[in-house]
Amino acid sequence: MTITRRDVLLGATATAALVPLAARAQTSEVVIGVIYPFSGGSAQQGIDAQKAYETALEVINKDTDFDLPLAKGEGLPGLGGAKVRLVFADHQADPQKGRAEAERLITQEKVSAIIGTYQSAVAVTVSQICERYQIPFVSADNSSPSLHRRGLKYYFRASPHDEMYSAAMFDFFDALKKKGTKIDTLSLFHEDTIFGTDSGNAQAKIAGERGYKIVSDIKYRANSPSLSAEVQQLKSANADVLMPSSYTTDGILLVKTMAELGYKPNAIVAQDAGFSEKALYDAVGDKLEGVISRGTFSLDLAQKRPMVGKINEMFKARSGKDFNDLTSRQFMGLIILADAINRAKSADGEKIRDALAATDIPGEQTIMPWKRVKFDETGQNNDADPVLLQYVGGKFVTIFPPQAAIAEAIWPMK
């Protein structure tokens, strides 16, 4: 038997009226579509994301003792204890495949909402399909600033976008400069899809506003067989800070090529993505002592909020990895979405949308260093404070902003 959205809706309303509370527990389920790359070059991100979502699912569907929405008790109480079920779809990092999969999830799997997608370029098409079918799209881990500026009504993002991240980087530079560190020139190095392009544009804009000089702005072809010409240009520019926006493969090749061509920058401040990946540090971590990357997540937070450590252990048992910037946001994305469905007391797309728009979760009830989760009219959460993390002795420590920092930045990097 397949359960449609209407069944869930009817079931929930009917049981609410007729059946005593206790009997409602097994009435129905709510289906959420999860779109990620599960094959192709970014498949590992999809597989890690799946583990993050399954961890969140366990928190939602089982009775756990965390101070998170829906952690206590089983399932969604607002829907008579309905369980959440996830349907995973593979977009292969291709926006057109993402579009087709979103359509399939909505029309055939009858999902109530969709969450995704790792690549921002895919989020563009998936969110458009969701808008057309009036199904909420939660952008768990996409960071392109242009995503929430398209006037979409069903688009929501709890985590920061690259302008917020970039602003945090420049706040950090400003703070260092005030203490007398020389930071005048920057090299931007970004890949040529929407993530790298948006990130590069945001950084160029803020640099201009705050009086930093960009001495080299390299937009490169993603998945290039060789980056030696690009690194050659970075080397001759020799800026005070190198700011890469790259996915994992290019990040590994960049760092290797830099070492081969004898380019050692004073400091690297990276826009996450590849630079938050374990694979990158396994490959070239020895060359990255002191690299700084932005993030929304920091395991340091476990010292203040013990549940962060416990949930990280749950994730680690599944994936063999600690939460990183991406997987932590994916985890929170599903919790926030499920909380909205619970408050909507419905599996209907429009009602869930309204509930998402009314979301107000204090930062302490997340695993992130955020102030709160509250969406503006474009669906963006502006209270998601980014952090800057520095890779020291094989792990990341939070160095900025001061209220979240547990260590002073090491500058230059080595």
Added chain:
Amino acid sequence: MTAQAIIQSLASGLLMGLLYGLIAVGLALIFGLMDVVNFAHGEFLMIAMYVSFFLFAFFAIDPLLSAPLVAAALFVFGAVVYLLIVRFAMRAKTNAGMVQIFSTFGLAIVMRGLAQFFFTPDYRSVPHSWLGGKTISVAGIFLPEPQLAGALVSILAFAGLYFFIHRTDFGRALEATREDPGAVALVGIDKNRVFALGWGLGAALVGLAGAIMASFFYIYPDVGASFALIAYVTVALGGFGSVFGAFAGGIIVGLVEATTALVLPPSLKSVGIYAVYLLVVFIRPRGLFGSM
């Protein structure tokens, strides 16, 4: 732009180009021998990189040392692919060309899928090889040792192949089969054995390239794709069927890529390759050294 930057770009381009050449030679050899394009060429490269990686991970054999082993393994693999798949695809009575394309194309997809299933999509790399990360610096020009070793192996392998084709009986049988597969049967040469040898050789060459690359490139199931495309262009540029053309084409592609990135924005660096390719096929449709 300083003279140093130009020389550095040319040097990097030449080292990369020799490697492109080595990758393309195997493709050209198989095509020249039997008019079959191996669409799984990139996946052969990927498998070679994984073999090299696992030899390092489990037995601590340096990629430079394991290169002959990997080449031998790929030789067997290439011959088996011919005997189990391509041989039958070539017998197709109707639409033979399509059947050949889809058989190797299908093989590519299967190999990628299996690699993802067994090796996981995670990115691997050989972190501490003998030459890995080491660089020779001559008058401010940096020459990474793994790429230098790769260039040297490329030249040796090409010389070896050239010697093999022109100086040995098997090589002559290879050439003869290429010229006229029907006639060689009359003088008692087993066509299937020659073709299997050709596939083995082609795979062994790309195996060498893969083993060398394992010491400076990341490894994942899709890694072959970006190199295979360049290999196809290289073969077409150098001349269909010409092994020498493929090698020269590789060097040209590497140099053009490097110089394009010097004058145009790096995101447009492949434009130069395709522009030169278009120019060549306009003026000389059979490619620079093509004989057909």
